[in-house]
Each structure stands twice: as structure tokens, then as C-alpha cells.
Amino acid sequence: MSDTERELGMGLDIGTSRIVLARRVQGKFDFQAQLNAFVTIPFSKLTHKVLKKEGVPHKVRGGEIVIYGNESPRFAELFHVETRRPMLNGVVNPGEPDSLELIRHIVTILVGGEHKLGCKLCYSLPAPRLDACEDRQYHDAAVRQLLSEFGFELRSIDEGLAVVFGELEASNYTGVGISFGGGMCNVCLAYLSIPVVSFSLPKAGDYVDASAAAATGEVATRVRGLKEQSFALNGKVPDKIQRALTVYYGDMMRSLVGAMREAFSETRRLPKLDRPVPIVLSGGSALPEGFREHFESLLKDGEFPIAVSEVTLAPEPLNSTAKGALMAALTDM
Numbered sequence: 517m518s519d520t521e522r523e524l525g526m527g528l529d530i531g532t533s534r535i536v537l538a539r540r541v542q543g544k545f546d547f548q549a550q551l552n553a554f555v556t557i558p559f560s561k562l563t564h565k566v567l568k569k570e571g572v573p574h575k576v577r578g579g580e581i582v583i584y585g586n587e588s589p590r591f592a593e594l595f596h597v598e599t600r601r602p603m604l605n606g607v608v609n610p611g612e613p614d615s616l617e618l619i620r621h622i623v624t625i626l627v628g629g630e631h632k633l634g635c636k637l638c639y640s641l642p643a644p645r646l647d648a649c650e651d652r653q654y655h656d657a658a659v660r661q662l663l664s665e666f667g668f669e670l671r672s673i674d675e676g677l678a679v680v681f682g683e684l685e686a687s688n689y690t691g692v693g694i695s696f697g698g699g700m701c702n703v704c705l706a707y708l709s710i711p712v713v714s715f716s717l718p719k720a721g722d723y724v725d726a727s728a729a730a731a732t733g734e735v736a737t738r739v740r741g742l743k744e745q746s747f748a749l750n751g752k753v754p755d756k757i758q759r760a761l762t763v764y765y766g767d768m769m770r771s772l773v774g775a776m777r778e779a780f781s782e783t784r785r786l787p788k789l790d791r792p793v794p795i796v797l798s799g800g801s802a803l804p805e806g807f808r809e810h811f812e813s814l815l816k817d818g819e820f821p822i823a824v825s826e827v828t829l830a831p832e833p834l835n836s837t838a839k840g841a842l843m844a845a846l847t848d849m
């Protein structure tokens with residue numbers, strides 16, 4: 517890392533499904549991502565030696581080898597095992613005892629192992645849940661501790677606000693940023709860069725995969741693969757998996773629009789918006805063809821508490837949160 521980069525800072529999106537690092541390199545945005553996943557395979561000296569030689573990120577734990585990051589699906593397929601996740605529904609997975617250590621290893625692949633003294637890093641956190649079922653305090657504290665050990669100067673940002681920072685410069689950071697992720701959806705209504713309403717909903721891509729898998733007798737990994745390769749929200753349902761995906765995508769999107777209606781109409785702090793505001797959609801679950809149009813039609817299907825000027829899809833939906841976190845690090849730390 518050069519001194520310039522050190523001064524400029526970094527944005528880190530710690531997502532349930534992927535961890536994304538954003539930086540400015542030679543005046544341009546640079547994004548690097550790793551899957552927030554791992555697999556374990558049986559230990560053998562030979563395998564260990566080959567993995568080292570091939571530069572596959574891994575560690576030895578007891579009688580097994582843990583492979584983490586982007587390489588994990590390849591080894592899951594080879595060894596017929598499921599990939600596992602250090603995070604669940606947007607926060608540290610309580611069912612995986614080594615989750616924090618694995619997140620640290622994956623972050624190290626992205627930021628490098630050297631000490632980051634003097635480097636600013638802004639990282640994303642899920643917003644509080646609307647149902648007030650609070651499970652993020654431990655996550656917040658644990659992630660901050662983990663990142664502080666690298667030596668970074670730290671700041672956190674709610675994921676929805678990061679989307680506003682990343683994508684709504686044209687409206688002076690006034691509008692609604694939404695991230696449709698793997699573990700959760702995050703929403704933020706901001707006025708001139710100030711977050712007014714921010715919340716999360718633990719129903720997103722993983723929920724769609726698990727529900728469509730249960731309904732069709734498939735495994736979630738296969739459903740997820742099909743969804744990412746060929747699913748579209750265009751009314752066509754060529755098979756039962758696509759039909760189930762359509763049903764649960766609709767469920768997720770309706771739940772989110774319902775939650776927005778509730779959150780935006782209840783708040784007393786809502787500023788008098790003098791003009792309609794834009795909504796920007798981001799996150800991996802916003803990628804299927806027809807998603808934006810379907811979302812817009814759900815919004816129009818009934819009263820909505822705020823006037824909306826337009827609904828757009830972020831140009832790079834998978835990078836919006838990291839980009840916004842970087843913007844916060846560059847301009848606000």
C-alpha cells in the first residue's frame with residue numbers, strides 16, 4: 517500500500533455473502549471482493565503442501581484444513597461438502613465458533629497483512645431491525661475490535677446510508693438507498709446526507725434460496741446457482757424452481773415495501789421534503805432482469821408516504837455499499 521492510498525482511506529462492506537473492499541487507485545474506484553464463506557476438508561500433509569504451493573488461502577485447524585474466501589465453492593464441489601458462512605442474516609454467525617477469526621483472514625486477503633497505522637477505514641454495519649429484535653450489538657463490537665487490530669482509524673456506516681453516499685451524489689445525498697443483500701435488506705432515507713430513517717429486514721437472498729429450496733425439494737446451493745445464472749422477474753416461469761423463486765422474490769420485495777411504508781409513515785422526525793426524492797436499488801439480490809420494474813410497480817400499488825421522483829438500479833449493485841463506505845472515509849473522517 518502506497519502512502520497516497522494510506523492517506524486516502526478505504527471502504528469495506530462486510531456482507532453476509534461477500535466482503536468488498538473499495539479504494540481509489542490512480543483516480544479511479546477499485547473494488548475487490550471475497551466470498552464470506554469457507555469449507556473444511558480432511559487434513560493431509562500432501563494437500564496442505566499443494567494448497568500452499570497454489571496460494572489457496574487456508575489454515576490448519578485440528579485434523580482439518582479450512583479453505584476460505586473465493587476458493588471455497590471450488591473445494592466444496594470437489595469434496596462434496598457445503599460451504600459454510602461466518603455470518604448469518606447480516607451479523608456474526610453464532611453457530612460458527614471461529615467466525616470472527618475467519619472474517620479476519622478474509623479481510624486480510626483484501627487489505628493485506630501489514631499494519632495499517634494512519635489509514636482510514638469506513639466499514640458497513642446493518643441498521644437496527646424494524647422488529648427491534650436486537651442481535652447486532654455483539655456484531656458491531658466484535659467487528660470493530662477485529663478491524664482495530666489491523667491498526668486502522670475506524671468509522672462505521674449503516675449499509676443503507678452507504679448506498680446513499682455511493683449512488684446519490686446527484687441529489688445531494690437526498691433520497692432512499694436500498695441494499696438487497698444475501699442475509700438482509702437495508703434501507704436508509706437520507707436528507708442532505710443526514711440519515712433520517714434507517715432500518716434492516718432479515719429477509720433477502722438467503723431467505724429466497726432456502727424457501728424456494730424447501731418448496732421444491734432441492735438444496736439451497738443449487739437453487740442459488742440457478743437463481744444467479746438464469747432467474748428473471750419477467751413473468752416467465754419455465755420450471756418449478758423458477759416459479760418458487762418468483763413467489764419468494766415477490767414475498768421479499770412486498771415485505772420490504774411494506775416495511776418502508778410503515779417506517780416512513782410512523783416517523784415523526786421525517787423532514788418536510790420539498791420535492792420528490794429518488795430511490796436507488798443495489799445489492800446482489802437486485803440483479804435479476806426486471807427487478808427494478810417489479811419494485812416500482814409494487815411501490816405504485818397503493819399509497820406511499822413520500823413522493824418518489826424515480827427508481828433506479830445502481831450501475832454496479834454489488835459495489836454500492838463499499839463505494840459509499842469509501843466516500844465516507846474520504847470525505848468525512
Ligand SMILES: Nc1ncnc2c1ncn2[C@@H]1O[C@H](COP(=O)(O)OP(=O)(O)OP(=O)(O)O)[C@@H](O)[C@H]1O
Pocket residue numbers: 529530531532533534535605606675695696697698699700701720721722740743744745747798799800801802803804833834
Ligand atoms: N445475478 C444474480 N441474480 C440474483 N441474485 C444474485 C445474483 N448475484 C448474486 N445474487 C444474490 O445476491 C446475494 C448477495 O448479495 P450481496 O453481495 O449484496 O450481499 P451481502 O452484502 O454479502 O449480504 P448482506 O448485505 O445481506 O449482509 C446472494 O443472495 C446472492 O445469491
Ligand SMILES: [Mg+2]
Pocket residue numbers: 529530531532675695697698799837
Ligand atoms: Mg450487503
